[in-house]
Amino acid sequence: MTLKQITKKLEKIKKTGFVKTHRNGNTGIGKTLEDLLGIKENNIPLPDIGEVAELKSYRKSAQSMMTLFTLEPLPKGGDRDRILLDGFGYSKRDNNRSKELHSTLSSKRFNNQGLRLKVEPNKIRVIGKSRRLNIYWDMASLEQKFNKKLPALVYILADTKIVSEKEHFHFNEGYFLDGFDFEAFKKRVKNDDIVVDFRMYYCPNGSVRNHGTGFRVKMKKLDDCFAKKVCLI
Numbered sequence: 001m002t003l004k005q006i007t008k009k010l011e012k013i014k015k016t017g018f019v020k021t022h023r024n025g026n027t028g029i030g031k032t033l034e035d036l037l038g039i040k041e042n043n044i045p046l047p048d049i050g051e052v053a054e055l056k057s058y059r060k061s062a063q064s065m066m067t068l069f070t071l072e073p074l075p076k077g078g079d080r081d082r083i084l085l086d087g088f089g090y091s092k093r094d095n096n097r098s099k100e101l102h103s104t105l106s107s108k109r110f111n112n113q114g115l116r117l118k119v120e121p122n123k124i125r126v127i128g129k130s131r132r133l134n135i136y137w138d139m140a141s142l143e144q145k146f147n148k149k150l151p152a153l154v155y156i157l158a159d160t161k162i163v164s165e166k167e168h169f170h171f172n173e174g175y176f177l178d179g180f181d182f183e184a185f186k187k188r189v190k191n192d193d194i195v196v197d198f199r200m201y202y203c204p205n206g207s208v209r210n211h212g213t214g215f216r217v218k219m220k221k222l223d224d225c226f227a228k229k230v231c232l233i
Contacts, residue, residue, distance in 0.1 A: 001044055003176060003230070006154065009037055010174050010233045018161060018168040032169055033057045033156060044154060053152040053176070058219060060157050060173075065195070066219055069149040070212040071142065073126060073135045080135055081200050081208045087131050088113040089201075100201030106192040115198075119190045143182045153177040153226070156233075172233065179227030193221035 001009075013019075013036050021028035022035050030042060034055070037044075042055045056066060073080065089099035090113070105126065107117045114129035124142065126135040156174040160167055188194040199211040223229050 002047060003232070006037070006044065007232045010156065010171065013037075014170075014172045014233050018159075018163070018170045020163070021167045021169065024167075028167060029057045029059060029158060029160075029169055030055075033158075033171060036171070046152065051151045051178075053154045054150050056153060056155040057171070058155060058157050059160050059169075061160055065216040066155075066222060067214045067216050068194070068225075069145055070214045071137060071145045072210070072213050073137050074141075075134070078208055081210055083133070084126075084135070084198065085200060085202060085208065087128060087133075088115055096204050097201045101198050102201075103198045105196045105198070107190050108192050117189060117196060119186055124186075124189060139182075139186075142185075146180055146182065146185065150180060151178075153222075154232070155222070174232040175223075176230040176232055177223065177226035177228065178230075181225060181227055184225050188217065188221055188224060193218050193224075 013033075019032060019036065021032050023031040034040070034042065037055075039055070044053045044055055046053050058066060085099045085101055088103070089101040091097065091099055101113065103111060103113045103115060105111060105115050105117050107119060110116045110127075110129045116127050116129075118125045118127050122139050123136045124139070126133050154174065154176050156171050158169040158171045158173075160169055162168070185194065194215060194217045197214045197216060199213070201209055203209050217225070
């Protein structure tokens with residue numbers, strides 16, 4: 001599809017009003033929008049810009065942040081996750097996990113697990129309050145990941161309501177973002193507008209399960225990571 005074709009489809013979807021979710025749960029909004037646009041995956045080839053745009057959808061009422069991409073820090077291997085779990089993990093009584101680490105890291109202060117981020121010229125480091133760590137993302141890998149995952153972005157906002165115990169969406173606002181600015185990305189990390197989520201735990205057999213380390217952004221700061229913004233609807 002071209003941007004013009006996407007815009008026409010979105011205008012038609014907007015005029016339709018509220019649509020019942022096509023899937024229960026948090027992922028229902030994305031599945032519903034994909035079905036309405038007639039696409040099977042969450043990316044759209046755009047011949048008029050020569051790129052593939054990631055499709056994102058977001059509930060206006062939600063307070064959560066948008067996940068930009070997932071990328072594990074260096075060094076590679078299970079020892080890195082075990083160091084984090086052993087040094088900063090915690091246990092709960094309501095599951096069989098000896099330790100888990102569901103933790104959001106920002107730059108300006110240590111979180112409850114004693115972890116934070118530090119932006120350096122060539123790296124973003126994980127800093128431990130109680131112990132020294134050598135865990136980091138190099139800037140080249142981050143920039144490559146961002147350019148691969150989000151060379152351009154179409155993100156659509158929706159009002160929501162519950163009818164007969166089913167969520168309904170009104171997709172009524174949408175934008176196209178292009179021209180990723182990596183310097184702006186680093187600035188957003190420094191200002192805590194972009195944070196990192198660790199999601200890992202020990203399985204009963206002692207192995208580590210890692211659900212992916214996510215870079216997440218505040219919606220109102222998303223535009224600042226791109227040079228170009230076009231209103232679609």
